[in-house]
Amino acid sequence: MNSDNNYNPKADLDWLLKMAWRDSKASGKRLMLFMASIVLGIAAVVSIQSFGENLKENIALQSKALMGADYKIDSDQPPNERVLRIIDSLGGADAREVSFPSMAVFPNSGDTKLVGVRGIEGGYPFYGEFETVPASVATTYQQSGGALVDATLMSQFGLKTGDSLKLGERLFPIAGSLVAAPGMGGIGASIAPPVVVPYRLIEETGLIQVGSRVDYDFYFVADPGQDLEALDEEVDPQLDIENADMDTHISEGQRLGRRYDNFGKFLNLVAFIALLLGCVGIASSVHIYVKEKLQSVAVLKCLGATRKQTFMIYLLQIAGMGFLGGIIGVLSGLLLQQSFPFVLQDFLPFEVEVGLVPDAILVGLVLGILMSVLFAMGPLLGTWYVSPLQVLRVQENNVQKSRRAIALVYGAIVLFIFGFSLWLLNNIWYAFYFVFAIITVFAVLGGIAKFFMKMVKRYFPHSWGFAPRQSLLNLFRPNNQTVVLILAIGIGTFLISTLYFTRDILLARASIDGAKEAPNLILLDVQTDERETASMGITEEGMEVINSIPIITMRIHQIKDSTVRDIIADTTSTLGSWILYHEFRVTYRDSLVASETTIDGEWPPTDWRDGPIPISLADNVAADARVRVGDRLIFNIQGVLMETVVAHIRSVDWLRMQLNFNILFPSGVLEEAPQFHILTTKTPSETVSASLQRKLVKRLPTVSIIDLRQIFTVIEDILDKIAWVINFIAFFSILTGIIVLIGSVRTSKYQRIKESVLLRTLGAKAKQILHITALEYLYLGLLGSAMGVLLSLLGSYLLAEFVFDTTFAPSWEPMLIVLPGITLLVLLIGLWNSRSVLQSPPLEVLRKEVS
Template identity: 55%
Template sequence: MALRDARASKTRLLLFMSSLVLGIAAVVVIQLFSTNLKANLSLQSKALMGADYIIDSDEIPTDRAQEIIDSLKPDASEVTFVSMAAFPKNSGTKLVKVRGMEGDFPFYGSMDTQPKAAARNYQKEKTALVDATLMLQYNIKAGDSIKIGELTLPIAGALTNIPGATTVSTSVAPSVIIPKVLIEQTQLLQFGSRKEYQYYFKAADTLNLDRLEKELEPQLDLVDADLDTHTSTSRRLGRRYDNISKFLNLVAFIALILGCIGIASSIQIYIKEKLALTAVLKCLGTSSLQSFLIYLIQVAAIGFLGGLFGTLIGVGLQSVIPYFLEDFLPFQVQISIDPISLIVGILLGVLMSVLFAVLPLLSTWFVSPLRVLRVGNGNLAAPKAVQIAIYIVIVATLFLISYWLLDDFIYALSFIGGTAVTFIVLAGVGLLLMRIIRKKFPRNWGYPSRQALMNLFRPNNQTLVLITSIGLGAFLVSTLFFTRDLLLQKTDVEQSASNPNLIILDVQTDQRTELKSIMKQNGIPVLDDIPIVTMRMSKINSRSVDEIERDTTREVRSWVLNHEFRTTYRSELTASENILEGSWQPRSDATETIPISISENVARDALLEIGDRVTFNVQGVLMPTQITSIRSVDWSQLQPNFNILFPVGVLENAPQFNVVTTAVADEAASARLQSALVSRFPNLTIIDLRQAFILIKDILEKVSWVINFMALFSMLTGIIVLIGSVRTSKYQRIKESVLLRTIGARDRQILKISALEYVFLGLLGSLVGVLLAVVATLGLALFVFQEAFVPSWIPFLIIVPGITLIVVIIGLSNIREVLGSSPLEVLRKTN
């Protein structure tokens, strides 16, 4: 019976199925991406690192650290730091990542260069390998020279690939590889320079890396060094990319929920039209269970086919996500088909379709055979207890699926709660609209307008389902648009003339006067001249750092104990700082205990409070301090911010270097200043924040493409739900239009009635969705980004009219058979 009835209603059932397809496709494509990514991380973990394990240190290794390193016999080593590089050919300058390499690195993967021989010979020939994109930007070729600090050497070739590098990381500071033996000649490793020493190891196949890490990590922590194995790095990268997958999974899941709501609504209308047939079947002896199973089998088959087609589409689209994220991935993702993801897609189709359709299907269980003789519909709803039980099962199932996607109880609960609130608001708007129209019906309006408004609350109306589906799609897309706009707006604000856009690092004390003179000659102002003093914690209250590190039950985070703090002193707080506790002391003449201010993250991770004492080691000199204030710091602002802040009058005579900030008018002025400074002071590191802003915008654009691509599934699903809902009630609408034609309505009036109804629905649904997006983004701006939010008018001018137009076009397609045909002819066709 299910098969026979399905043949007669195949068009409608195909529309039900299409509601599921895109939601399933979205879930499957992200699942496949996540599975392939994890598999690639596992298979390529050695190639990502280029070695089996690495020991690294931010400073020259201590005697004990060097003893451990030598005992393991490193196969290669490097020293890495960021500096300015100059190209004598055209006087160009650029911030680069200098990597002084020694040994045959990498052991896995490859260092690709043009020409290929350059990677093999650069150490022997004492030449440089320069990032290929950087060479292209500055029109540099093999054979030209590069100047790093006081060292000038020829360029052997273009570096096109090295393990672990991504497009984003090389955009900030492109790599320049030189022989390690030449690093000393650059004269760039001075006081205050940030550098890193790395030692690469190729392990025997029998070595247990997890055991090695477990035994060596505590020993290396005590000597300010760290160990990373290819397996731990793979796990860390996996967690990072897993967060992206989880977010995209939620967007896909919303599309699936939206499709399921469309199924529930469409099935409800479909079953209402089948109740008379069900009553006839019961007159012929069909049981309630049999009549229920006839349509349940149809829904399950719809779910299976929807899951199957959605899975196939997901398989076809699986290469799209890696394409958008390739700049963020340190390797090329090899695409493969995971059978589990395919099975999950099909099972989700069956589960979600049955779950959301079971409540409307229960009407067939409670229909009476007497309905054959009755004209009214009667109350065929399931008992309240059954309805509540079904709703509980639906919510519980959605929670379990979201928990499976997020692997976090609180996040899953928040997602379900947020989704429920959005649906409740949209449904509440629909119900409120129907109530207002009934009570405040404009009886002085023209006939087409009154009839269109009546259609919003008449039997078989589509107000709730259409406002919900339209509003949710508009909400998703608008929220993503507003959020991206908020982030881009933040970078635009940072580029205003009152804020620095050029930061000069590593300015030595004896260079400050001449540097400022050069800036003045170029007409460039000095906005900030910030002294930097490096120090480490030696004692927290009465316990030494060494004692705390040896305590296996400690709650103090290890980074605080091992970190080299770059601190400053000044008499005023900046705009990015606010005092949370205590009071800021701008000046101190104390010689015994110095009042300081710490950031809230240091207070949290070091378990420090107002009044606690911390002793710092400043280049061998111990300085006792007392915490008198705790600050919040806006680290998102691209300006120097500090964890530890000293008052004026204490650190002036300590070993220090300076950071100078300025604002340049354009790229040409920036290039001139950088060229003048680097030629005179090769040790300087200059960061052009305008380039950072461009990079941030590029990253946001690429990420927004991925998010918008996933949101497109929700939008298309909403459109399909709309088509399904409208087409499901096609015959009901045709009969109403025929009745209007019979009593004398003209084609123009019928067209106007339908158009106005769908204008009301499309306009209200999309407008509510965009307004909800404004509220959601305002919450993000206030509580997450802590920025002012001024919503763009683009969603109101494009999304609202665009969705409304689509709704009207789909709605009017319902009555095209009525227009231009006689009532009798139309009724014969539809019957």
Template identity: 60%
Template sequence: MASIILGIAAVVSIQLFSSNLKDNIQSQSKTLMGADYIIDSRQLPTERAQAIIDSLKPDASEVNFVSMIAFPKNGGTKLVKVQGMKGDFPFYGKINTEPSSASNSYQQSGGALVDATLMLQFNMKPGDSIKIGQLTLPIAGALKSMPGNSAVSSSVAPPVVIPYRFVESTELLQFGSRKEYQYFYKVSDTFNLERLEAKIEPALDLENADLDTHTSTTERLGKRYDNVGKFLNLAAFIALLLGCIGIASSVHIYIKEKLKAIAILKCMGASRLQSFLIFLIQIAGIGIVGGAIGSLIGVALQTVFPYLLKDFLPFTLEITISAQPILIGIFLGLFMSVLFALLPLLRTWYVSPLDVLRVDENGSQEPRNVRFLVFGIILVFLFLFSLWLLKDPLYALGFVGATVITFTLLAAVALGFIKTIKRFFPKHWSFTARQSLLNLFRPNNQTVVLVVAIGLGTFLISTLYFTKDILLAKTEVGQTTENANIIILDVQPDQKDAVAESITSKNLAVLNNMPLVTMRMESLNGRLVNEIRQDTTRQIKGWLLNHEFRTTYRDSLIASEELMAGEWVPYIKPGEPIVISISDNLANDSQLTVGDAVVFNVQGVLMETTVGSIRKVDWSQIQLNFTIVFPTGVLEDAPQFNVFTTMVPDEVSSAALQQDLVSKFPNVSIIDLRQIFTLVEDILDKVSWVINFMAFFSIFTGIIVLIGSVRTSKYQRIKESVLLRTLGAKNKQILQISAFEYLFLGLLGSLVGLLLALVSSLCLALFVFKEPFIPSGIPFLIFMPGITLLVLIIGLSNIQTVLRSSPLEVLRRES
């Protein structure tokens, strides 16, 4: 019952949460965007793009850019996202401010809406002023939420909304500034957005602009949460599979104890169908009750997920409870209990009345073809169910295949162990040790059933734990004294020396002074980018055809880079062919390799280059990495700006440096990586919590299954223990016999399961996650001895009635 309840609870809670998430994204897609569709451009729209934008008559527009702002009241500074708004945006949803009137009045009053958390952080209130570049504005109100802004992006660069007419006065949109122009549109419900996108998108692509509809935003949001859902579904599937193992092992042992009772019923005239239905109805009843209880727990459990994932969701998740998941849970409880109990239940069909007199249990074995048919049905069920959960036939097939291989290996190990014990039986061991070993291969032995149950449980638990470690290893964030934690962007050429002096004057080191040159690809291997863009059969990814690359030049590789192919060229003399180095992801997306020709448009000047090397770049490191790196001696005279990095020891030093730089150079942007480290670690802590929660939920299910499997085995040992006691065995000897038997079973099952989990986790790390696998010592130090000890304790508790009572009293009670 516990196995069914926990498995169903996991499936129902996760499926209900996923369904609610999908429905919320679908219903709130317009509210999330604030418009029906948006046209955006990372640069001032070209003449052709502007003509298209104007012909569609935008209802509102925005230019946004990242910049530092200052708070004159207390001298504070902060990196923010400045949004210059024009028009009545949003068309769906609303800008939530304090006071509420500020969202309607800020355009007329000429004030700014400042992120509410930012105002609390710097102790600001409406009426105080902020300085954005050369512009000083009063704060009209605190901005609590706004369509189009997510919680995560707002944490890195909080939004500050100002009227569009003031953007030019800030004097911040200079050469190299990162900016985005957006145009918002509202249409009637009958308007065909798909046709508009199909017609306009290609023309906008040619002008380096993009069109986004609320429906495409819905699809992207759905994909964004796919990986979280897949892991949760995998954990639920493992919990359910553990429940199925618990059902199969429990019913197997239970039916074996009832074989003589069934034989007696048949002697008294009961038909095969009657004896079969007696136990089938019993198991089905348990399945229905267990499914109902599990579904109700699942409904209660799934309300936890919105709380855990609220920082990842750009909207408040509304939970609706429908009857469907509860009905699915009850059906699953019934179906999985009957299906996985079917194989042992079939033995009731083939029990002969003569089995009352027979000692050999093999007399009531079902035909092999019937057994294989049931196995086939079980495999089909597992595949279809895993396909329903994982939505990927290859993953589903791989997971079911791995489970079957594991099951087969565990059964083979158990049978091999039995044969080895028989062949090399230690005849000179003590009586208690010999007796416990004999129990492993005598009639009514439980070696194969328990080794498979214990081993498969340990395998799934350990695999889930190792997988959790692989996932969490990818989310580690750290910083050392050698790493920069302050990045200063958009430093103009005439400001380089002054910025460097400001840094060194505060006893800080300039770790990097990197030049950045912006450029676009003009042609690849002789084919113009415009020609490639119009080729519907192209294999080159579309993003790089419109992308404005920020490149640098230097004479050496950095710590996050590794040369994969070609030869690194540190310096080019005047007149020599220009050789560049590209990142591995750019090489894959552009179908470029060493020796290929690329022509760049550098601020209107065409530059012919050749790919000289390909680098593997570790993008997970929070530092400045580049897809394209030029050698020195090429771009020194090109229009450029610089990026400085330094390392500050504490918050006070960081604040002092930022205040000094913003007051002297209002155009520069400063990223404090210490804040980003804190934010990322906080997010990853929540991710870790979700992963750990589901992992340990399944582990807990596995432990319940193991307890049930070992607990139901007690009936096979009670009569033997009573007989031994009748023959004069002492309580101590009976305890030792049982202890040795369960110790062998627990150790063998957990050890084999753990070794198989090690192999499967290595395969997952190499082929699925593509990450190095460093196995944790926890499963070896805790799971293996812990599961062995658990099996031992339950096994010893099974015979407590024998030790506390007289043999006759025990036999009467058990009968």
């Protein structure tokens, strides 16, 4: 026998490769399906990685067309003299825009709709184009005084070119439909579709009043070779002090890229889970494969092969299988990414051109080899510790492996998963939580499977019939696949069920409260002299005004002892920047509403008589402003400075469909300040709501109305689309589980044939064996899918309780569709794969001619 010290890997490499190849030719079919499970996971990861990189490149290339200019200056208030001087110093704006939400009235039908008005002057867009029907109106609408109306909106209300719509006090002819435009898209466009009109006619509408939410944008075309990043660094701080902002097409592209990057990271994790699931199948198949090869390993060692040589033969086999799986997975992923632009078209404001991404290809190849080897290493250790005496032993010998070696292998697996998750998420804590969750789910499912087998052994139902008893015995027979199948079935079910439950949570958080007092129609920008008219319009229709909320706009002038200007100039400040620039819309009342909970202090304060005015802050404002109860704040209320003290801090449930405020004042302070009002009511149906909106807009054309039913419909539609995309990726986990299931049956095929022959020798009929097989897979499918649903219920409950802080009301789809559906699927696959078991003659086992 050769000594381990004489082992020379380089000299023996040719022999090792030949041995690995010869052995794999006879045994490759057993591992082929498990390689397919690796292929699916790699295809999912590579396709998402590749498409993500293509998306970033497309955003960078099309960032000018997405903005419509090289850079812009924007503000939510009319630019002051300082801002105008900065604009002039840049050569003057090449185009300008004013935008705000408003109600549009369609005179032909009397219908009304909340729209996003965009008043444009100049040659905007300078990159990209207004895609209109007819095409010519994209450049003539400003001269003709017509309106470009969102194409979907025109279809929804049966509008056509030549019809008219009314914005405020002015009637506009519809010049054409607007199919696409820079800055068009997102949730805002779904709730308030865009209507583009000439800038010069905005004043005639009378829509810009006290409290109106108006954005002012000034667009610029840069000089050739101009350094926009340097310009942004120089000018943006000056604009920040004046409550304005500069955005370049580069920064806008980066912001948009980050938005899709976060969604891509989540999809990557779902795909990564599919890959991990395939690796569980690899570990299981190699475990059975190595068990069957222990005799051959013992023979090789008797003939002089060292433990390193025998180990390397099978390691090279697995690495080769991983490399081949990586190649197929990469090719499949590159093919799959071609479908992504169609799958994600509702989320993308532009067309994406896909191409090859070398990094994604390299990741796929490395993953194929590395994960196959890592997950196969545990079972492969059996070849290292097998004794040459094994060839002389008839009985099965359980090889004792080194605990230290096993610990190193599993440690390496955990470290790899953590490292890959960290690379995907770029956040060490998110990666840690993801790995912890994966280990927990795998551990729970594996523990349940082993516990189930132990309970079946301990409380075996001896009184049952032959077929049921035999099917239970198969769950803990030698070479059983109970643990790996329950893992595969449970993880896939867990993913799909969690997607359903999470969607339910999000919809519940965004849903409209059905209580009698909960409003579903909101009137915005109601001026003080219009409040009575608006209230009468509501009561005349038999409804009541639920809320009449006064709104005062203000900005923070000073925090503690530092003015906002000083804080902005201080580069070491850690305050949230939005606090310094935000125009707060504030109200006054002496009570909290259902969405608010006291954290510190008392509201309303009972000991206030004079001095600074006590106010209540939302916890996010207090945290970003670095203030607590007792600290002083000074507000600028349209030129009047008002000193306040933080008397109360509260948490606010911002996801509730109701009016919430960052800052509350007590009654008796702001009543005489310039203000506008928000009125709310509850309409019993969409028909009544539409009728009331037509009546109110006719009387008060400058008032904007939001129907929360429409917003909820938009949110639900968006969540449905997101769920569909996630399900599309999660399908890989389910498909991987199916392949693991098929492979598990095929890998233990010889054992099954042997059992079948023994049963048939003892007198069992094919029908009985089929009954046994059906019951076994019914148990596995039911247990795995039930555990997946239960774990998903628990995880979703914790998510609702501690993350979303809401009551968890799960849907019935996972119980009524997912659980029985996956159980039936497992049963059918198990029976289909067991056909050859029933058809194998006894002599096949005696001759050991297993295909």
